[in-house]
Structures are given as structure tokens and as C-alpha cells.
Amino acid sequence: MSPDLNRELQIGLAIRAYFSDVPQTAPLECKPKGRVAFALFSRCLVAHATVELLICESRLDDAAVIARSLCEFAVNCGYMVRVADDRSAEDFADYPK
Numbered sequence: 001m002s003p004d005l006n007r008e009l010q011i012g013l014a015i016r017a018y019f020s021d022v023p024q025t026a027p028l029e030c031k032p033k034g035r036v037a038f039a040l041f042s043r044c045l046v047a048h049a050t051v052e053l054l055i056c057e058s059r060l061d062d063a064a065v066i067a068r069s070l071c072e073f074a075v076n077c078g079y080m081v082r083v084a085d086d087r088s089a090e091d092f093a094d095y096p097k
Contacts, residue, residue: 005055012052019045033080033089040077044070 030038047070054063080089 009052009056012048016045016049031089032086032093033084036084036089036093037077037080040073040080043073044077047073 047066051063051066051070054060054066076092080092084092
């Protein structure tokens with residue numbers, strides 16, 4: 001493993017350790033956009049860990065697919081935090097149904 005990859009893996013571990021005490025679900029008193037953003041952020045953490053695991057196993061094509069999903073989660077999370085209103089969040093949450 002290259003020193004740069006090893007350093008990035010250490011940073012990834014530190015980020016996930018920092019957020020390890022965060023509950024898996026948003027508090028009920030959160031607004032709808034906060035709950036959606038929280039769920040998307042949780043997906044980001046899982047996707048990040050998955051990408052690292054796949055890279056360590058030299059499954060780069062699979063890692064690239066998950067990395068694209070990670071980017072989508074991050075963009076949607078940022079939108080929910082900065083731009084969306086509660087109606088947009090409810091529509092977002094209802095979309096897959």
C-alpha cells in the first residue's frame with residue numbers, strides 16, 4: 001500500500017470514529033429536511049467505508065460505482081441542509097415509494 005493511501009485510510013478511520021457516537025436515526029424533533037439530511041449523511045459514512053474496503057481489496061471498478069453514489073448522497077445532503085424546505089424534503093423522502 002502506498003503511503004498516500006495509508007494516510008487516507010487513517011483519515012477515514014478518524015472521521016468515522018468521530019461520528020461513531022452519532023445515533024443511527026435523527027431525533028424526532030428534527031424538521032423533515034433535517035431527518036432527510038441526517039439519513040443521507042449516514043449513507044455517506046457507510047458508502048465511504050465501503051469504498052475504502054473495496055480499494056483495499058483492489059476492486060477499483062466496484063469502488064468507483066460506490067464513489068459515484070457517495071457523491072450523489074453528499075450533493076443531496078448539502079441541498080437538504082442549505083436550500084430545501086420541508087415540502088421538498090417530504091417529496092424527496094416519498095419519491096422511492
